[in-house]
Amino acid sequence: MNWTTALQLSLRALGRNKTRAMLTALGVVIGVGSVIAMLGIGSGAQQRIAEQLASMGTNSLVVRPGSVTRGGVRTGAGGITTLTRDDADAIAELVDVLAVAPSVRTTAQVRYRGTNWGTAIEGVTPDHVTVRSWPLAEGEFFTRRHVLGASHVCVLGQAVARELFGLRSPLNESIVIKGLACQVIGVLTEKGATAWGTDQDDAVFMPITTVQRKLLGITHIERIEVTAVDREASFRLLKEIKSLLRQRHRIREGQSDDFRMYNRAELAQTSEESARVFTWLLGSIASVSLLVGGIGIMNIMLVSVTERTREIGIRMALGARQRDILWQFLLEALVLSTAGGVLGIFLGLGGALAVARFSALPVTVTPVSVLVAFLFAGLVGVFFGLHPARKASRLRPIEALRYE
């Protein structure tokens, strides 16, 4: 008996009980559909997290002043003033470094004509745009020249622009920060909140020198953001920067650092890891429904074998070999599961689209997940179809024929 004939026999047998066949396949349809939709939601979330991490600077690490003990009194973090822009320049020389962004930070009331708004003032360098991959909505960022000259210019975050200017463009307007008149030369795009809830858009960016000299009257810096060439490099850099700064700050063996560092890559790894776990979790839950669909197939096939015992006996009397019977029933299970698989793909795509439309969640259905779900459905068909099919093929002809 060739394949097409065997397939035709199976299709015909299924066709004799259409409702039952459809209900049986429905289990697989829902199983495959939910696997695809869940994996789609999971990898969408994974992608979203990856994007957020990238915007935060995944390969970056942060250097901050540490605490120091003077006469038994320990200052808090950032209590010392040894970290300077020269340190930042020295770090920039390291091989693994892509960019370095030193910064200082304060808070102030910002005034524009009749209105005012309390916000964060960040003194940064032009590299800031690159390091945080944060493009401008309008105007431009200040340049090295602005930094050298400690110019009275600033770039507004979206929230500040909105609070002070409403819908008007703030470009070339003058705002007053702690009595200092600054010209607005650019507005950043909206960035949203950080993972820990700070609104990144609620800030004013100025040349680091302007903030240091004219607002704070200091020479040290409060933070150096370092971007490594890649994630591996960021881990190496932790050590390299540590020894570099210890040397520059003349810290002797046995003395503690006067700075602290943390690596964002670690955070990125944790987040990515948890996103992966999340995807796996969703996928496994959905797989359970596929498994249940498979058990449904086995159940119906077993019922079908019992019901059709006599038919099996007749076929054997007419010359069907055991393997002919085996294949007929196995193919029926396979047809049910693969047909269910194909319909399930559509259901899964539809479900993923619906979730994407009605929730803010991004959903990405990958061809791999579709293929895996479909193959899994086929596997379920074989696995759960084999037992009933074997049972059918091993019936003894005389008993099957006499079965009432």
Add this chain to the structure above:
Amino acid sequence: MTTPLLQIRDLHKAYVLDGVTIHALRGINLNVAPGEFVAIMGPSGSGKSTLMNILGCLDVPDDGDYHLNGQDITRMGSDQLAALRNHEIGFVFQNFNLLPRTSALENVETPLIYAGVGKRERRQQARAALERMGLGDRLGHLPNQLSGGQAQRVAIARALVTKPSLLLADEPTGNVDTATSTEIMALLDELNQQENLTIVLITHEPDVAEHAQRQLFLRDGQLEARA
């Protein structure tokens, strides 16, 4: 003397039913020549069905020899037995045993499927077989749309479509009325006489057995010629 189509020597078969061993066949000897029409009679429980199963290669004997068309079936595996049933034997059952919800044409095609005959040829042969039985207008009918006589003729068409050397009929008239019974027996007579088809008929009705050239009685697991 021609070589017998069926050659059975000292055949034994016992089976266990509800813990009791029943010796259904105790030394059967039987030769059936090609073209012969033999009736085997016996009361119920005499082992008719057991003998029929072994003759039809649906079951194997415990002991003894059975040669069908020169082939020793006691040495065969299940695949070989299946092939033998397909090529050498046509079955006609009391309750027709047509595949349910399957058209007459597809029923007749079924043995050809297992014989590996291609689709077009299969359809053609099945149609011809049904037409010979006078059922040319019933090809697409389902078993439950056929009368008893029609259903049995579909079964006969299905039995003969592979051109077997032996037609094995187990109470073929048991489920039909007298008129239909007469019609079916006339058909078997015709097949035997005109086509020289070998028929082994199992029945408990004496007037049906009358159609055979030779009548045998199965009693206590042994065959004896009718007195």
